[in-house]
Amino acid sequence: MKFRTRAIHVGNQKDAQTGAVVPPIHVASTYVQEAAGEWGEYDYSRSGNPTRANLEETMASLESAAGSLAFSSGMAAIHAATLLCKAGDHILAGRDIYGGTYRLLHQVANRAGVDVSLVDTTDPNQVREQMRDTTRLLWCETPGNPLMSITDVAACAEIAHAGGALLAVDNTFPSPVLTRPLELGADIVMHSATKYLGGHSDVLGGILAAREKELHDDLYFIQNATGAVLSPFDSFLVSRGIKTLDLRMRSQCESAATIATWLDSDPRVERVLYPGLENHPGHEIATAQMDGGFGAMISFEVQGGFEKAKQLVESTRLFQLAVSLGAVESLIEQPAAMSHASYAREDRLAHGITDSLVRISVGLEDSDDLVEDLSQALGE
Numbered sequence: 001m002k003f004r005t006r007a008i009h010v011g012n013q014k015d016a017q018t019g020a021v022v023p024p025i026h027v028a029s030t031y032v033q034e035a036a037g038e039w040g041e042y043d044y045s046r047s048g049n050p051t052r053a054n055l056e057e058t059m060a061s062l063e064s065a066a067g068s069l070a071f072s073s074g075m076a077a078i079h080a081a082t083l084l085c086k087a088g089d090h091i092l093a094g095r096d097i098y099g100g101t102y103r104l105l106h107q108v109a110n111r112a113g114v115d116v117s118l119v120d121t122t123d124p125n126q127v128r129e130q131m132r133d134t135t136r137l138l139w140c141e142t143p144g145n146p147l148m149s150i151t152d153v154a155a156c157a158e159i160a161h162a163g164g165a166l167l168a169v170d171n172t173f174p175s176p177v178l179t180r181p182l183e184l185g186a187d188i189v190m191h192s193a194t195k196y197l198g199g200h201s202d203v204l205g206g207i208l209a210a211r212e213k214e215l216h217d218d219l220y221f222i223q224n225a226t227g228a229v230l231s232p233f234d235s236f237l238v239s240r241g242i243k244t245l246d247l248r249m250r251s252q253c254e255s256a257a258t259i260a261t262w263l264d265s266d267p268r269v270e271r272v273l274y275p276g277l278e279n280h281p282g283h284e285i286a287t288a289q290m291d292g293g294f295g296a297m298i299s300f301e302v303q304g305g306f307e308k309a310k311q312l313v314e315s316t317r318l319f320q321l322a323v324s325l326g327a328v329e330s331l332i333e334q335p336a337a338m339s340h341a342s343y344a345r346e347d348r349l350a351h352g353i354t355d356s357l358v359r360i361s362v363g364l365e366d367s368d369d370l371v372e373d374l375s376q377a378l379g380e
């Protein structure tokens, strides 16, 4: 079956008892055993829940994984992945990553004696040079956040494996519609299900999917032992969102391409960062690695610095001023003051996240209305 069909049918079998086309939401926390010590398929809802299992089955299929696990948030999923590392292990992560991941690595993972360093993952040579004997996990995000940098997943997988490490890819921005990292050699794929998978700004969730069964089992052990599972109600919302994921993603990509091209030609805008534009340094790899679209996230720098960027994000009428992304409503934000405020300022500037940078998440509204909104907000 093709992707769109699997998104609707895998993990969504009709209810055997009633014929309901949508499986019921199983809220029970515990399950009756036939006899003491005789375990059924489910015994306790942290260890396994039918509604969560349905979502996990869908995501394993869409990501070509041996199995997937649903967490209470994207950060909970990333945290579980970092727990594969023990004291003395090293995590090598990309520079252009989600602000919360940066914080988790530098202020939480390090407390357990895990070493963390960052590298520009767009350059495979630098990645190879920065690998250490102790590197257990290479972590990257493509398109990166917020600079939309493109990392060659297949090249990073080769480097990680040559050094005896695992490659994990945060696939939140492209979603499995556009990129399936496990098919390119990655070992773990991670999602903030809060974004495109859910798609409607009404649920928090996270996903880990592993290429190999053994790694999936390790991650399952960590998830069950630490407990940050996705609730049945929230699992249902993410499952519902995934049914329209392909349709939403492709339509949002199309609008984003239109808006990026328009921004690129507007003199009030200094620089546009969108992998679909030919002038983007990662355009070639993105074309090879992304399936029929370049995502619906765009960053751009305005003429006039911090104050002008601040004024812009506060002047749009359709684009709402909020962090997060990936839903039907368009959002706008200023990374320096919002999504990446958890970076130390020197680090932020060193990473190219300037004060005049603006990031937009293009939603499902009509692209003409979105262009008009940005144009009026850019002002004179």
Ligand SMILES: *Cc1c(COP(=O)(O)O)cnc(C)c1O
Binding pocket: 073, 074, 075, 076, 098, 100, 101, 141, 145, 170, 172, 173, 191, 192, 193, 194, 195, 204, 205, 206, 324, 325
């Ligand atoms: C939002 C986000 C996360 C964190 O996910 P939460 O669901 O907010 O915990 C991680 N990575 C990326 C790329 C994100 O956009």
